[in-house]
Amino acid sequence: MIRVKNIHFTYNDREVLRGIDFRMGNEIVALVGQNGSGKTTFAKHLNGLLKPTSGSVEVDGLDTREHTVAELSRLVGYVFQNPEHMFFEENVFREVAFGPKNLGLSEDEIEARVRWALKAVNLEGYEERTPYSLSGGEKQRLAIACVLAMKPRYIILDEPTTGLDARNSESVIETIGRLHSEGHGILLITHDMELVLRMAERVMLLKEGRKVFDGPVEEFFSLELGAYGLDRPELLEASERLGAGFVRSVGELMKKLGGEGVDGAVLP
Amino acid sequence: MVQFYRERDSLLHRLDPRVKIIGTTLGIAAIMLYNDPVVLIPLFFVFLLIGAFLGKISIREQMTLLKPLLPIVIITIAVWPLIYKPRLMGVLFGVSFSMRLLTFALLTFLLLATTSQADLILGFVKLGMPHEYGLTISISLRYIPTLYRLAGTIMDAQKSRGWEVEKGNFITRARKMTAVLIPLLVSSLKTAHELSIALESRSFGASPRRTFIREIRMTKGDYVALALTIGLFLLALYARYGLGLGHISIYPR
Numbered sequence: 001m002i003r004v005k006n007i008h009f010t011y012n013d014r015e016v017l018r019g020i021d022f023r024m025g026n027e028i029v030a031l032v033g034q035n036g037s038g039k040t041t042f043a044k045h046l047n048g049l050l051k052p053t054s055g056s057v058e059v060d061g062l063d064t065r066e067h068t069v070a071e072l073s074r075l076v077g078y079v080f081q082n083p084e085h086m087f088f089e090e091n092v093f094r095e096v097a098f099g100p101k102n103l104g105l106s107e108d109e110i111e112a113r114v115r116w117a118l119k120a121v122n123l124e125g126y127e128e129r130t131p132y133s134l135s136g137g138e139k140q141r142l143a144i145a146c147v148l149a150m151k152p153r154y155i156i157l158d159e160p161t162t163g164l165d166a167r168n169s170e171s172v173i174e175t176i177g178r179l180h181s182e183g184h185g186i187l188l189i190t191h192d193m194e195l196v197l198r199m200a201e202r203v204m205l206l207k208e209g210r211k212v213f214d215g216p217v218e219e220f221f222s223l224e225l226g227a228y229g230l231d232r233p234e235l236l237e238a239s240e241r242l243g244a245g246f247v248r249s250v251g252e253l254m255k256k257l258g259g260e261g262v263d264g265a266v267l268p
Numbered sequence: 269m270v271q272f273y274r275e276r277d278s279l280l281h282r283l284d285p286r287v288k289i290i291g292t293t294l295g296i297a298a299i300m301l302y303n304d305p306v307v308l309i310p311l312f313f314v315f316l317l318i319g320a321f322l323g324k325i326s327i328r329e330q331m332t333l334l335k336p337l338l339p340i341v342i343i344t345i346a347v348w349p350l351i352y353k354p355r356l357m358g359v360l361f362g363v364s365f366s367m368r369l370l371t372f373a374l375l376t377f378l379l380l381a382t383t384s385q386a387d388l389i390l391g392f393v394k395l396g397m398p399h400e401y402g403l404t405i406s407i408s409l410r411y412i413p414t415l416y417r418l419a420g421t422i423m424d425a426q427k428s429r430g431w432e433v434e435k436g437n438f439i440t441r442a443r444k445m446t447a448v449l450i451p452l453l454v455s456s457l458k459t460a461h462e463l464s465i466a467l468e469s470r471s472f473g474a475s476p477r478r479t480f481i482r483e484i485r486m487t488k489g490d491y492v493a494l495a496l497t498i499g500l501f502l503l504a505l506y507a508r509y510g511l512g513l514g515h516i517s518i519y520p521r
Binding site for chain 2 (some may be wrong): 044047049068069070073077078080083084086087089098099102104132146147150156196
């Protein structure tokens with residue numbers, strides 16, 4: 001369990017986080033808010049990259065103020081927005097092995113973890129490829145594998161689908177779903193409301209460093225999102241106009257409509 | 269990050285950048301004429317006072333910015349007596365060269381602290397520097413904070429993978445830095461490549477004749493300051509070569 005108790009964070013005389021409480025277990029939580037609302041600053045507190053000015057952050061009982069980022073990286077993995085900011089090794093295998101090597105694991109254990117992590121993100125057979133030669137989605141999945149190989153219980157993904165085309169985005173979403181089903185707690189930092197609708201179980205909304213909402217995704221989409229600079233997903237708008245209420249995917253909408261669409265068009 | 273320029277209402281801030289560039293160049297040339305500490309030490313303090321009174325930059329602030337040069341100053345003063353005899357003269361030359369270095373740095377600092385980046389580049393271009401070079405310098409300076417932030421992000425990303433640069437001896441730590449330097453280099457090259465395409469697509473270099481959004485014009489005060497600077501430099505030349513002041517022969521005949 002991640003427990004955040006009333007954290008404040010001040011940087012350059014500016015209070016970036018103002019008294020945030022938060023709890024997270026093995027669930028998918030979306031962290032949303034406008035640019036500058038404090039999302040990334042908050043997330044960086046969860047793996048100890050930033051320490052709170054006041055208040056506390058505990059990850060499975062470990063106070064982040066008393067442990068290094070390296071120690072906390074066994075528990076909380078952080079996938080940065082631009083995966084290329086991680087890559088420096090000559091091939092995919094060595095890139096994924098970097099984290100486990102830092103943990104001081106044996107050669108056999110490192111190899112086993114690399115193979116397992118690459119399988120988990122569907123990158124088997126890519127071991128000898130250069131990280132920079134991969135496509136956008138493959139790079140994002142490689143970045144996830146790099147963090148996954150450290151077997152963290154919680155994974156933070158910063159804008160995992162930004163800049164990806166539909167197919168690559170889909171492959172990343174599938175990976176996130178698989179990780180969750182395997183018991184990882186996932187924190188998604190995102191502006192993508194379609195992704196929130198589809199993946200998140202809970203949403204925390206930040207505004208100017210304050211938590212303004214923390215609750216189930218359905219309740220989140222009933223808020224007046226325009227006031228926070230956010231848009232409702234088109235799927236949700238369409239579903240409500242069709243009288244189908246809250247749905248999370250096109251498939252769910254079709255099911256609710258009983259196979260029949262607008263203007264009598266038959267849906268598959 | 270050290271940000272040299274700060275907006276202030278002072279005579280040096282108001283001066284045309286061309287006058288300040290010429291003044292700094294002549295000032296550096298003048299201190300190169302002398303090697304006698306009897307001249308160089310007072311000259312350093314004169315420039316310090318010019319910064320304080322005409323540039324409104326406190327002496328404390330100027331000294332803080334010169335502080336990183338302290339190790340070089342100490343080494344210079346310590347090494348000269350070891351390589352020059354009599355040793356007392358060696359100490360004297362050590363002090364002389366340190367003062368030269370400090371005055372050189374102080375003049376450059378005063379130019380940067382009283383002239384905004386845009387004005388500085390414009391000044392150089394108006395003095396005849398090709399505008400491509402001006403733009404190159406301007407872009408390089410503009411990207412220093414960006415690269416600094418990027419390096420911070422990359423370090424955070426690697427720390428999240430258990431990377432600890434603080435552990436190990438110097439060689440181990442230097443090797444560990446590849447985890448930051450390679451992504452930094454790749455990102456920088458990509459940015460440079462994208463920027464060159466962006467410049468070309470906005471017709472950079474299409475016309476040899478250029479206009480400027482902001483023009484600078486020399487005022488009467490600027491001409492007076494320029495004449496005064498050139499006059500003082502000529503006086504320094506006369507003092508050195510006409511009167512033979514301020515120079516001690518290092519290698520006596």
